[in-house]
Amino acid sequence: MAMPDIANSAQAQTEGTLDRVGMSNIELPLMVQTDNYPAQQVSAKVELFVNLGDPQAKGIHMSRLYLQLDQLSTESELTLQTLTTLLNGFIESHIDLSTEAFVKVEFDYNLRRKSLISEKRGWKAYPVVIIGRLIDGKFDFELQVDVPYSSTCPCSAALARQLIQEAFSKQYEQQENVAKEDIITWLGSTQGIVATPHSQRSVAQVKAKLSDSADNFPIIALIDLIEATLKTPVQAAVKREDEQEFARLNGQNLMFCEDAARQLQYALNQQTQFSDFWLRVNHYESLHAHDAVSVTTKGIKDGYKA
Numbered sequence: 001m002a003m004p005d006i007a008n009s010a011q012a013q014t015e016g017t018l019d020r021v022g023m024s025n026i027e028l029p030l031m032v033q034t035d036n037y038p039a040q041q042v043s044a045k046v047e048l049f050v051n052l053g054d055p056q057a058k059g060i061h062m063s064r065l066y067l068q069l070d071q072l073s074t075e076s077e078l079t080l081q082t083l084t085t086l087l088n089g090f091i092e093s094h095i096d097l098s099t100e101a102f103v104k105v106e107f108d109y110n111l112r113r114k115s116l117i118s119e120k121r122g123w124k125a126y127p128v129v130i131i132g133r134l135i136d137g138k139f140d141f142e143l144q145v146d147v148p149y150s151s152t153c154p155c156s157a158a159l160a161r162q163l164i165q166e167a168f169s170k171q172y173e174q175q176e177n178v179a180k181e182d183i184i185t186w187l188g189s190t191q192g193i194v195a196t197p198h199s200q201r202s203v204a205q206v207k208a209k210l211s212d213s214a215d216n217f218p219i220i221a222l223i224d225l226i227e228a229t230l231k232t233p234v235q236a237a238v239k240r241e242d243e244q245e246f247a248r249l250n251g252q253n254l255m256f257c258e259d260a261a262r263q264l265q266y267a268l269n270q271q272t273q274f275s276d277f278w279l280r281v282n283h284y285e286s287l288h289a290h291d292a293v294s295v296t297t298k299g300i301k302d303g304y305k306a
């Protein structure tokens with residue numbers, strides 16, 4: 001006996017078009033291939049949608065979306081090309097119903113990261129979101145990464161320096177001439193650094209729209225760009241020489257959240273592979289219980305809004 005096929009045969013009780021219909025929280029493994037690197041398996045969470053453009057149709061065909069994604073998972077790799085094919089497939093499998101397709105893939109991308117000095121290596125997991133849209137025949141792709149880093153407060157550093165100056169004056173106030181060796185010894189004592197500036201775990205969230213000329217999702221290139229710009233990414237494997245270098249980098253790259261946002265804005269503006277960007281830097285303050293945040297965009301017409 002033929003099975004009832006409600007999506008095909010029934011009519012909508014209440015008519016209306018819908019912007020997005022589909023599935024959310026689909027968990028599955030995917031091989032992600034990007035940046036000319038070998039494909040890496042990730043554990044992904046996926047959302048798949050099409051619009052429902054026929055006001056009378058009962059519903060979309062969920063299984064058709066799901067099975068195309070499943071095929072990508074088992075037989076292929078996630079690339080710009082296969083995501084393009086997937087979006088096309090969603091529309092082709094919903095002729096007369098849909099003109100828009102949407103895919104969002106979230107996963108952690110693992111990278112081996114080199115230590116600052118010691119040549120050790122360790123894993124870092126970067127949260128990544130890839131979004132693809134196909135709207136009336138036009139594709140639109142977006143890459144989002146979260147990059148953790150350390151930010152040291154410039155104001156706090158200046159205040160700490162003042163305390164160190166005062167401690168130095170006090171230490172040697174009775175002495176007309178101070179021997180260099182004495183100063184070096186004093187600087188190496190706890191009293192030599194009587195105050196330390198506060199620094200905090202911070203996260204830069206960057207969304208970038210791929211230019212039409214892009215041929216892949218440059219996940220690693222975008223992470224490298226953000227880390228090279230901020231200069232104080234959090235570290236994986238750390239020996240003492242790495243920790244000392246990290247302290248130096250923090251001291252030489254003092255930043256408010258405004259500084260971090262402006263540096264990233266400048267760096268992203270140089271990138272022709274991205275036609276637009278949005279970024280938010282979050283400094284999870286150690287001075288305050290609240291956070292310091294900056295948000296900005298490329299600022300193009302009809303582009304991202306803060």
Ligand SMILES: Nc1nc2c(ncn2[C@@H]2O[C@H](COP(=O)(O)OP(=O)(O)OP(=O)(O)O)[C@@H](O)[C@H]2O)c(=O)[nH]1
Nearest residue numbers: 004005006007008021058059060061062063064065
């Ligand atoms: N459209 C829709 N389907 C749902 C929903 N919740 C569960 N489903 C089920 O998703 C299943 C798959 O739907 P279809 O893709 O139309 O399945 P099918 O008719 O076997 O596949 P085709 O022959 O390709 O149309 C059906 O059993 C639906 O009942 C929902 O909210 N909307």
